[in-house]
Amino acid sequence: MVPPRIKRTAEHPSLHLTYPDEFFRQDTVSIAKALLGSCLVHQASDGLLVGRIVETEAYLREDPACHASRGKTARNAAMFGPPGTAYVYLIYGMYWCFNVVTAPDGVGEAVLIRALEPIIGLDHMRLHRGLPADSDSRMLCSGPGKLTLAMGITVAHNHCDLRSGPIKLYPNYPPEQASATRQLRPEEIMVSPRIGITKGAEMPLRFYVADNPFVSRRR
DNA sequence: AGAGCGATGGCCT
DNA sequence: GGCCATCGCTCTA
Numbered sequence: 423m424v425p426p427r428i429k430r431t432a433e434h435p436s437l438h439l440t441y442p443d444e445f446f447r448q449d450t451v452s453i454a455k456a457l458l459g460s461c462l463v464h465q466a467s468d469g470l471l472v473g474r475i476v477e478t479e480a481y482l483r484e485d486p487a488c489h490a491s492r493g494k495t496a497r498n499a500a501m502f503g504p505p506g507t508a509y510v511y512l513i514y515g516m517y518w519c520f521n522v523v524t525a526p527d528g529v530g531e532a533v534l535i536r537a538l539e540p541i542i543g544l545d546h547m548r549l550h551r552g553l554p555a556d557s558d559s560r561m562l563c564s565g566p567g568k569l570t571l572a573m574g575i576t577v578a579h580n581h582c583d584l585r586s587g588p589i590k591l592y593p594n595y596p597p598e599q600a601s602a603t604r605q606l607r608p609e610e611i612m613v614s615p616r617i618g619i620t621k622g623a624e625m626p627l628r629f630y631v632a633d634n635p636f637v638s639r640r641r
Numbered sequence: 642a643g644a645g646c647g648a649t650g651g652c653c654t
Numbered sequence: 655g656g657c658c659a660t661c662g663c664t665c666t667a
């Protein structure tokens with residue numbers, strides 16, 4: 423009796439390797455850079471959604487722009503949770519922002535995911551965004567509010583463990599798209615001030631992939 | 642290419 | 655009551 427062979431396909435993401443716990447024990451800036459080129463995977467109820475991370479921002483303790491810098495509250499509590507979990511909050515009453523929680527349990531730091539290159543589920547993303555079927559894929563996830571809508575991420579995912587799902591992070595995913603998720607060279611990682619903040623606005627804590635058409639802004 | 646602005650709601654002072 | 659880790663549209667150049 424030969425056991426049935428399970429194909430390694432997009433329908434079986436659990437067969438691919440997620441990040442080990444050590445990855446999330448790095449400092450927040452290192453994680454913000456290392457997440458560039460990684461894939462964010464959401465096994466949503468209406469289908470598999472995958473995007474390659476091309477833009478991030480680091481938010482640090484003692485950083486006036488960081489929600490956690492003024493202490494723990496009901497809204498920012500997830501930021502103080504264990505590294506490798508999700509912090510999702512509502513911005514401008516309309517959009518969700520998705521963060522990867524970093525720093526040890528009890529310390530409030532995180533990496534905001536600002537843009538994705540859509541890889542799998544583009545038609546579902548267009549439906550989620552209310553965009554026509556032939557719309558430009560660069561419009562789908564080129565901003566923190568756009569990508570959560572496209573990926574089906576809401577406050578329901580606040581505190582979620584990114585190692586157990588339904589939202590996961592993969593260094594390389596899926597294998598047949600490995601060229602899209604190859605390790606970035608250091609010179610491909612661009613640095614700039616963060617976008618849309620007034621406090622701590624000068625700190626160079628935004629990271630994005632050089633010459634990538636899916637980032638929210640070119641500078 | 643860039644400035645201005647309205648939509649919209651929860652949180653904090 | 656003011657402040658947002660935004661977005662898409664309009665107006666001016």
